[in-house]
Amino acid sequence: MRAGRPAGCPPAAGPSPSLERGADATLPPRPLAPVLHTSGPMIGRRDSRPLRIAFIGAGTMAGHHLLSLRRVTTAHHVVGVHDVRDVVAQAFARRAGVRAYASVPALLQETRPDLVHICTPAGTHFEPAQEALVAGAHVYVEKPFVETAQEAETLFALARERALLICAGHQLLRDPAFRGLIQRAAALRPVTLVDSDFAFRPPRLDPYRSTARALAEQLLDVLPHPLSTLVAALESFGSGAVLEIVSVFATPTVLHALLRAGDVTGRLCISLRARPVASTLTVAGAHGSLTADFVRAIVFGAANDGTTPIEKVINPFVEARQLAWRTAASLIRRLLRGADYPGLVELLGDFYAAAAAGGRAPLSVDHLRRVTTVYEQLAANVRSAFRPARAVPARVAEATSSGPLAVVTGAGGFFGRAISRELARRGFRVRGIGRSERPDDPHVHEWVRADLAEDIAPCAIAGAAVVVHAAAETAGGFEGHERNTVGTTRQLLRAMVAAEVRRLVYVSTISVLRPPQAFWERQTEQTPRAARPERLGPYTWGKCVAEELVTAAQARGEIQARIIRPGALIDWEQLELPGLLGRRLFGRWQLGLGRPGLPIAVCDVGRAGAAVAWCADQFAEAPPIVNLIDPAIRTRGQLLNLFHEHGWRGRVVWVPISLLAGAAILMRHLVALIRREPAGPLAVWSILRPRRYDPAVATRILAAASADTARVQPPLRAMKAAGVSRAYG
Structure with missing residues (x-):
């Protein structure tokens, strides 16, 4: 059975057809165009006035583009920006000293740019690029270029008709490591094998816990990096x-993926789970091999046959020396130049020069065509790896549909799953809402797919007895937290008012409390929030501002709220040190903050989920605020002992917090000086210093959640979640 959409909601598109295909679906080999790298005609303008630059999309990559433009020598000036997120657009506009426009047509009509950067999210590049070309502007499109070969051909035709240039964000092709590899690999001919390996750690996802859809989207987002270098190498050595x-x-x-261009084989390997993180391209031929390491921005390899006894003995030492010296030199260059994305400045510089002088685009249309065609086929295989959702057995659906409805934002996340499990045990019918769903989660009855930072349709939460808001940004800078923590909270509150849903359990963080005024201070639920949360980092700032929105809505009488502020959450099945306890240095060695006797605030994720579910179930009895910590784990040493009891094998080197804070402040200012940027306010000592909390309220709630088992239903182990994928907002 497939659960229906919430009552009163209009029908909406479900998942894309490609996501409904079975995991066995594979695409047959498909020939591409000849591999020879050919350039288009010399096109573009030829006057000397500065290029007028506009941005469509003002996110993180747009910020990197803007920073890189400082080193682009072609005369230019930024004239405007548009982003669907007005707050983000205004922030970018302030940085660039320009105006933010409410729509793409307004931006293009009023600024009349010569060149437009398309920095919108992956999968949304085609329409703005098409509009920019129609308006007469050259376009630089972030990766992935476009989703299909048909979209690419449409853009190529427009550019050809209007004598305009197109470039995609394949900056690794201008990385000095790639260029050095291609030049030196000529001595290895004939080339027989090209390996492109990419091991990536998603900054906002857990490769073992996050939803399959979210992980696949992340994989496809990074795919153009190793794919573009592999295709370019095959173009260079494939003999047409x-x-x-x-x-x-x-x-x-x-x-x-295994590719072939004549006698040259190309192997592509991408993993979100393999470690260490790596990005390499290796070219092997009849006379040795060479590797471009894009993480270190170096080329290494003995580049000989390796067949004589001397070569077999000496080659490892040659490569070890190259790795040591070239890595050190590359690191120094990167610090001095402030280049976060090697090759980006070079690619932008070449593109701007071509646009200004009427030259050829740095990346040929043939190359973009090949990459897009291969990308489309590989993306179809990744998407086909989704299993069709299984139907909910009728008996289970009837049982769960009779309970009160609890809407959980972020139900597919680390903490959201624990909360959903406990709500289901208490007889709630759980509706998960967010950008990603987990159809295999047996505790979520239905899923609503929505971008919570956009306008949330009230019908998505209509009829809920309680809303548990656990969705938030967990990584990145202020921009991401503004959108995915503050923005989602603002939109959710609006939707709750419109849907007349009153009860909200908001999951905040204990770090929103102001720093202790004395080292012996015991902070309680009455301790005020930080007055300047931006100094405590983006995560704390976002949670603090979102909590202020919740309390303000409650003060206006729009909602009733219970605020849960958990400490660091621990999963004893996948052990990872909390950030305020330590950081991994090398291998098993960890850098411990402070000393074993210092306090730390943590809670088991399962117990924390039970506490949140209890507050949702016993809403009237729940206190307005809970600083949720485990009273049995008071110190860092106690926590480490428990880690070791659960099989953790790490070794900790303790460093005084004051020493570490001083070093961090010094390093921040040193890097800012090298990059000629302001360091920005960050109270490192206030973030790292130990805090003491009064556990009285948390002790009572955890005990109540554990003891209140008489009315709790057993877990629905046989239940299979409904394959609901309704889209709102």
Whole structure:
């Protein structure tokens, strides 16, 4: 059975057809155009006035583009920006000293740009790029370029008709490591094998816990990096042969593909789980091999046959010396130049120069065509790895549909899953809402797919007895937290008012409390929030501002709220040190903050989920605020002992917090000086210093949640979640 959409909601598009295909679906080999790298005609303007630059999309990559433009020598000036998120657009506009426009047509009509940067989210590049070309502007499109070969051909035709240039964000092709590899690999001919390996750690996802859809989207977002370098190498060494996809194996976290261009084989391997993180391109031929390491921005390899006894003995030492010296030199260059994305400045510089002088685009149309065609086929294989959702057995659906409805934002996340499990045990019918869903979660009865930072349709939460707001940004800078923590809270509160849903359990964080005024201070639920939360980092700032929105809505009488502020959450099955306890240095060695006797605030994720579910169930009895910590774990030493009891094998080197805070402040200012940027306010000592909390309220709530088992239903182990994928907002 497939659960229906919430009552009163209009029908909406479900998941894309490609996501409904079985995991066995594979694409047959498909020939591509000849591999020879050809350039288009010399086109573009030829006057000397500065290029007028506009941005569509003002997110993180747009910020990197803006920073890189400082080193682009072609005369230019930024004239405007548009982003669907007005707050983000205004922040970018202030940085660039320009105006933010409410729509793409307004931006293009009023600024009349010569060149437009398309920095919108992946999968949304085609329409703004098309509009910019129609308006007469050259376009630089962030990766992935476009989703299909048909979209690419449409853009190519527009550019050809209007004598405009197109470039995609394949900056690794201008990375000095790639250029050095291609130049030096000529001595290895004939080349027989090209390996492109990419191991990536998603900054906002857990490769083992996050939803399959979210992981697949992340994999496809990074795919153009290793794919573009592999295709370019095959273009260089394939002798004009047709490029074919021979075989593909794909899951949401792993992609293996075998390509062939004549006698040259190309192997692509991408993993979100393999460690260490790596990005390499290796070219092997009849006379040795060379590797471009894009993490270190170096080329290394003995580049000989390796067949003589001396070569077999000496080659490892040659490569070790190259790794040591070239890595050190590359690190120094990167610090001095402030380049976060090697190759980006060079690619932008080449593109701007071509646009200004009427030259050829730095990346040929043939190259973009090949990459897009291969990308489309590989993406289809990744998406086909989703299993169709299983139907809910009728008996289970009837049982769960009779309970009160609890809407959980972020139900697919680490903490959201624990909360959903406990709500289901208490007889709630759980509706998960967010950008990603987990159809295999047996505790969520239905899913609503929505971007919570956009306008949330009230019908998505209509009829809920309680809303548990656990969705939030967990990484990145202020921009991401403004959108995905503050923005989602603002939109959720509006939707609750419109849907006349009154009860909200908001999951905040204990770090929103102001720093202690004395080291012996015991902070309680009455301790005020930080007055200047931006000094405590983006995460704390976002949670603090969102909590203020919740309390303000409650003061206006719009909602009733219970605020839960958990400490660091611990999963004893996947052990990871809390950030305020330590950081991994190398291998098993960890850098411990402070000393074993200092206090720390943590809570088991399962117990924390039970406490949140209890507050949702016993809303009237729940206190207005809970600083949720485990009273049995008071110190860092106690926590480490428990880690060791659960099989953790790490070793800790303790460092005084004052020493570490001083070093962090010094390093921040040193890097800012090198990059000629302001360091920005950050109270490192206030963030790292130990805090003491009064556990009285948390002790009572945890005990109540554990003891209140008489009315709690057993887990629905046989339940299979409904395959609901309704889209709102």
